[in-house]
Amino acid sequence: NQETALKSLGNEGLFLFSSLDTDKDLYISPEEFKPIAEKLTGVTPVSDFEEEETLDPNGETLSIVAKFQPLLLETMTKSKDGFLGISHVALSGLRNWTAPATPVSVMSAKQFKAFLPPKNKLELGDPWWIIPSELNIFTGYLSNNRFKPSGGKNAEILIHKLLSMFHPRPFVKTRFAPQGAVACVQAISEFYYLIALRIHAEFQLNEPPDFPFWFSPAQFTGHIVLSRDSSHVREFKLFVPNKRSLNVDMEWLYGASESSSMEVDIGYLPQMELESSGPSIPSVIHDENGNVLDSRDPAGEPVQFVFEEIRWQQEMSWEEAAQKLEVAMYPFKKVSYLPFTQAFERAKAEKKLVHSILLWGALDDQSWPGSGRTLRETVLESSPVLALLNESFVSSWSLVKELEELQARRQDKFSSQLAALHLEKYNFPVEMMICLPNGTVIHHINANYFLDITSMKPEEVESSIFSFSSNFEDPSTATYLQFLKEGLQRAKPFLQT
Numbered sequence: 189n190q191e192t193a194l195k196s197l198g199n200e201g202l203f204l205f206s207s208l209d210t211d212k213d214l215y216i217s218p219e220e221f222k223p224i225a226e227k228l229t230g231v232t233p234v235s236d237f238e239e240e241e242t243l244d245p246n247g248e249t250l251s252i253v254a255k256f257q258p259l260l261l262e263t264m265t266k267s268k269d270g271f272l273g274i275s276h277v278a279l280s281g282l283r284n285w286t287a288p289a290t291p292v293s294v295m296s297a298k299q300f301k302a303f304l305p306p307k308n309k310l311e312l313g314d315p316w317w318i319i320p321s322e323l324n325i326f327t328g329y330l331s332n333n334r335f336k337p338s339g340g341k342n343a344e345i346l347i348h349k350l351l352s353m354f355h356p357r358p359f360v361k362t363r364f365a366p367q368g369a370v371a372c373v374q375a376i377s378e379f380y381y382l383i384a385l386r387i388h389a390e391f392q393l394n395e396p397p398d399f400p401f402w403f404s405p406a407q408f409t410g411h412i413v414l415s416r417d418s419s420h421v422r423e424f425k426l427f428v429p430n431k432r433s434l435n436v437d438m439e440w441l442y443g444a445s446e447s448s449s450m451e452v453d454i455g456y457l458p459q460m461e462l463e464s465s466g467p468s469i470p471s472v473i474h475d476e477n478g479n480v481l482d483s484r485d486p487a488g489e490p491v492q493f494v495f496e497e498i499r500w501q502q503e504m505s506w507e508e509a510a511q512k513l514e515v516a517m518y519p520f521k522k523v524s525y526l527p528f529t530q531a532f533e534r535a536k537a538e539k540k541l542v543h544s545i546l547l548w549g550a551l552d553d554q555s556w557p558g559s560g561r562t563l564r565e566t567v568l569e570s571s572p573v574l575a576l577l578n579e580s581f582v583s584s585w586s587l588v589k590e591l592e593e594l595q596a597r598r599q600d601k602f603s604s605q606l607a608a609l610h611l612e613k614y615n616f617p618v619e620m621m622i623c624l625p626n627g628t629v630i631h632h633i634n635a636n637y638f639l640d641i642t643s644m645k646p647e648e649v650e651s652s653i654f655s656f657s658s659n660f661e662d663p664s665t666a667t668y669l670q671f672l673k674e675g676l677q678r679a680k681p682f683l684q685t
């Protein structure tokens with residue numbers, strides 16, 4: 189079939205076709221055609237989320253508790269001048285959002301079946317898409333000017349419902365890649381799965397007549413312990429990591445059209461998490477003879493359930509599972525990116541160079557738009573670049589804010605000096621650097637400059653949608669390879685001694 193398809197469409201045609209055929213059945217359903225229809229007609233249909241299955245009266249239910257501490261406004265760069273020049277209206281949705289929309293929600297265990305692994309994904313750490321991305325080179329990104337999420341089914345309904353506990357307008361399909369939600373089995377027992385989750389989603393905080401304000405947390409991560417038939421949820425937790433000093437990207441518009449001017453900032457959100465208050469329990473209890481029992485004992489106390497201990501037959505660590513999910517979302521992570529100081533130690537031991545990216549916001553989550561995003565989706569995940577990085581470099585990326593703190597901390601002279609050498613060469617917003625293991629920067633290039641000289645503008649990508657051909661040579665990959673090789677060349681005299 190693949191061959192027949194190739195015959196009728198040719199290489200490029202088949203590539204376009206396959207990028208739309210998300211379930212790979214060689215047929216394009218209306219759902220799969222949607223991104224192209226929207227692109228060509230410019231109209232995004234707004235549909236409602238499908239009716240949920242009616243709650244099974246005999247099924248189990250659990251309570252999910254939402255915890256939320258609002259974004260710390262003082263962590264936003266624009267707070268430095270007291271939000272000078274930013275209209276009060278633009279930020280009103282943000283300032284207003286001080287508590288979860290629904291602090292507690294009772295859900296049926298069955299609804300969580302959307303998190304069950306497909307039959308062919310039962311191997312530990314083998315990721316699958318709970319919500320596949322609809323974005324690709326042909327569709328580009330989704331419009332900024334949207335207020336109401338469009339409908340979906342199964343996993344989209346579940347995730348929409350969960351995220352609605354924080355705010356009424358979650359979008360389970362982000363405007364920018366990597367879009368969607370990914371999962372992998374982290375442990376298996378006779379009756380249960382432990383499933384690791386990573387979800388990219390964002391929120392629209394404003395409503396018309398105000399202009400859009402997008403709030404994009406770095407990611408939602410977490411896990412679920414679910415019985416194999418999804419009748420019982422033992423444990424569920426989903427949260428936005430708060431270990432880094434910045435974890436939310438915000439973009440707001442000063443107009444209703446795509447070309448309206450936009451402001452961007454990043455900030456720190458201390459807490460955004462959902463957690464089950466306990467295992468799911470039957471809403472109705474039957475005795476051995478099938479008679480319905482009161483769920484309260486004669487003294488009026490709720491019946492206490494005893495849950496058997498789960499003995500995992502196979503398991504992997506959370507770190508390993510999280511890394512598998514990260515690579516699924518960000519192929520550029522096929523090479524490891526080490527913490528800053530550690531990268532230099534490793535480079536010294538392995539007689540390699542350090543390939544370091546210093547940026548204003550994070551490289552491997554959704555908390556920062558801009559050049560970082562473009563880089564990781566193009567050059568950093570291209571196979572020739574991955575191969576060269578893997579062979580000759582130790583990679584690392586850091587936040588400017590973190591290196592500034594490291595530099596200021598004078599106790600550790602080595603780290604402090606490494607940070608100083610880096611910051612000396614830094615230009616906003618992203619600087620790519622190649623360093624000797626002792627920290628000397630031997631080559632560097634600014635991302636904006638790099639993108640200017642190499643990449644196609646979004647308009648150009650769009651106009652090339654239907655002229656896409658295999659002759660299409662990605663100039664940025666070639667230029668990045670050149671940059672890395674130049675670094676190796678300059679380092680030669682030093683590495684040999």
Ligand SMILES: *[C@@H]1O[C@H](CO)[C@@H](O)[C@H](O)[C@H]1NC(C)=O
Binds near residue numbers: 280
């Ligand atoms: C802010 O909150 C108030 C009270 O909950 C509500 O009436 C108002 O519409 C909200 N404003 C925005 C912009 O969400």
Ligand SMILES: *[C@@H]1O[C@H](CO)[C@@H](O)[C@H](O)[C@H]1NC(C)=O
Binds near residue numbers: 522523574578579
């Ligand atoms: C990196 O190199 C090692 C050893 O040569 C190899 O086993 C591995 O597959 C490479 N990884 C990538 C992403 O190229």
Ligand SMILES: *[C@@H]1O[C@H](CO)[C@@H](O)[C@H](O)[C@H]1NC(C)=O
Binds near residue numbers: 624626627628682
């Ligand atoms: C790092 O090593 C190179 C070559 O040995 C030397 O020229 C340079 O001064 C060193 N840099 C620092 C910061 O020590």
